[in-house]
Amino acid sequence: MRQQAWQQFTQQGLPTLRDEQWKYTPLRMVAALLKEEENNVGGILNEARTKQSNIELQFEANSYVKQVDFDNVAIFNHTFNLAEHPLAVLNTALMQSGVAITIPDNTVIAEPIVITCIANDASAEQTQQLRHIIKIGVNSKAQVIFKYESATEKRYFVNIVQEIHAGENSHLEHVIIQEQHDDALHIEGVHIKQAANSIVKSYALSKGAKLARFDIQAHFAAAGSSCEMIGLYQAKGKQHVDFHLNAEHKQPHCRTKQFYRGIVDDKAKAVFNARVVIHPQADKSVSEQTNNNLLLSNTAEVDTKPELEVYHDDVKAAHGATVGQLDKDALFYLTARGIQKEKAEEMLRTAFLSAVIDEIDSVMVQALFRTALGMMEDKNGR
């Protein structure tokens, strides 16, 4: 499998700006790191590249959570089409470590499963490839939180693929909090395959990294499923953040909601692309897409593209996107009441992001997001 994927990767290479999916996100820095590794470790598929990982995975190991067994090749690449994801091909060839979370049928896990991935100094020497596999059984419920942090100042590249199988009637809350240092390169693909009547809620927060790219994809394999993708991004300095969301409605009675907000400042760039495809047989599909951006500097840039492809008439689909700055009237109102300008701006930013945080079901995740964003507490002390 690795050999095959490696061959495919060497043939097609990294995507370029000519690829529609990568139109706004250049991978020059990633290419440079790969080149460097080629010189250091050898540009071939060898043990040195696949055995060792310098990302420390911290989690409480128990019967549900363990390391992925990479010898068992049958478990990989079931939730997405490899041909469409060049970075997942690279990951398949070189994957080094990751967690496997398996929740049996009829099990409710009350405590959140927290996995903290910390990059150390050595991670700069080669690309880091993580593969997480999550399987939620029939009628089961769980909450999984991934935190990405760095314990190094060096630039490194981490390429992550998550495969999520949500069983029939299951309920999964999937959380990503990305707070790496400002020179990290982070690419992550989250591929969700949902069985009938399952509910998946994906909450993402991207704050760190020089380049952060997320592909979050929901694939409804049976009727009656619902997927919520809710997230926030904050980019400043020379950061580049890119979210690509995708939901394929191939079955009737499915529902998606995509709600993202972001604040972009300095020379940063934010890219947002949400796509919902409603296939001919997907009766009574409901989809909602919303993306709002605050652009705070003249050197920053936002490229947003909420896409809809609808091949059926019995659906409800809407989307909206806005790009703007802080409301001048609101700012005036606050400053007229004796609040300092900086404080007032802070309040408005908080309010802007709070609208997204309020959509999150779990109070615990809400609090995590608020802390990560350094937001002041609201009146309820949350």
Add this chain to the structure above:
Amino acid sequence: MSNNAEIKEIASQEYQHGFVTDIESESLPPGLSEDTVRAISAKKNEPEFLLNWRLKAYRHWLTMKEPKWPHVNYPPIDFQAISYFSAPKSIDDMPKSLDEVDPELLRTYEKLGIPLREQEMLAGVVAVDAVFDSVSVATTFKSKLKEAGVIFCSFSEAVQECPELIEQYLGSVVPYADNYYAALNSAVYSDGSFVYIPKGVRCPMELSTYFRINAANTGQFERTLVIAEEGSHVSYLEGCTAPMRDENQLHAAVVELIALKDAQIKYSTVQNWYPGDKDGKGGIYNFVTKRGDCRGDNSKISWTQVETGSAITWKYPSCILRGNNSVGEFYSVALTNNMQQADTGTKMIHIGKNTSSTIISKGISAGRGQNSYRGLVKITPSAENAKNFTQCDSLLIGDKCGAHTFPYIEVANKTAQLGHEAATSKISEDQLFYCMQRGLDMENAISMIVNGFCKEVFKELPMEFAVEAQKLLEVSLEGCVG
């Protein structure tokens, strides 16, 4: 439904403008080479610079690849099988007045309802420059326009009469290397329209061109150039119908608009080319590059389009908002029925300060039609206080059609305010029930709801077109239910 038979009858209605007029055409044999380009240029008696420009475009075209990104499907086009020039034979002795126009031609126009002769009175409102195939045959009310200093003539005439304007402006908005079909057009365009409005003049009437594709197997390569000098104002109408034909016809036009300081251009299109039959056989490929350049401060360009015809419509009338305070507008209704496909939308490039743009797009899909909106709103760093509002709604009639939206929004200035809204839905059952409960049959109820859906766009059309557009929509939608 009680009147099923009637609906079937309407549904199977043949394209009512589908007829072929028997006029001898003087065409070039099919094929494309440098010689074809030279031959067209020679036939048109063109100055050196134009031939060179055509050749440059042709050579560049050879290096380009056919674009594959639009959301449409069609068999590959054999560019060697197309005849690149066809003109009614009477070109050698151009008619001096309407009386000299080939009577066969006039009959064609009568069938189309274009009033050239008997309705000269009515045509007093609209000056019609009728393009029959690739050569303009008659232009009405030239004198009245001349009085105002307006130049409104066929492109080839303009080349002879005011080559300096052509040299200055041709290709300045859509360069020959812009895209595949623009390059092809630049190399082989046969004719088109030319409008020049001098400084401070408000064009005394609405200008109008009727395009008509006639000779079988002829690609139509129109070139339209509208120049509005400082403080001028012009409203330009373009309407199209085409006769029935089995082979697909390629239409790759280029339209360039230039609005200088304080000028306003309003460009309206009603496109009703042959859409192909129920199974998608035949029909026109409409691959058009339309772009307006708000070059001066306070200028305004407004595009209004009603697209009901063509097997494939693929066009993005765009505005480059270069001047400060310039305004761009785009109002569109695109309807796809049966096997029609449309990938249309607009581009608004904000460069100047305080520029604003509005996009209202209504897509209607019925039968097995596929309708895509693809738009770009780009705010460059220099565009302080730019504003954009976009609304693109889609209506789906039937469960085999598709409606798609691909809006690109690129913002690089913090003072920009822009919003995009879109919704896709079918005709609500409540609305239908309400109308039918009041005694309307299904077909009428749908037609009424669809008209309401498009009203925002229709009200932007000039009066003459608004009525036509509404009728067109009704005809095109007939037979989509039941």
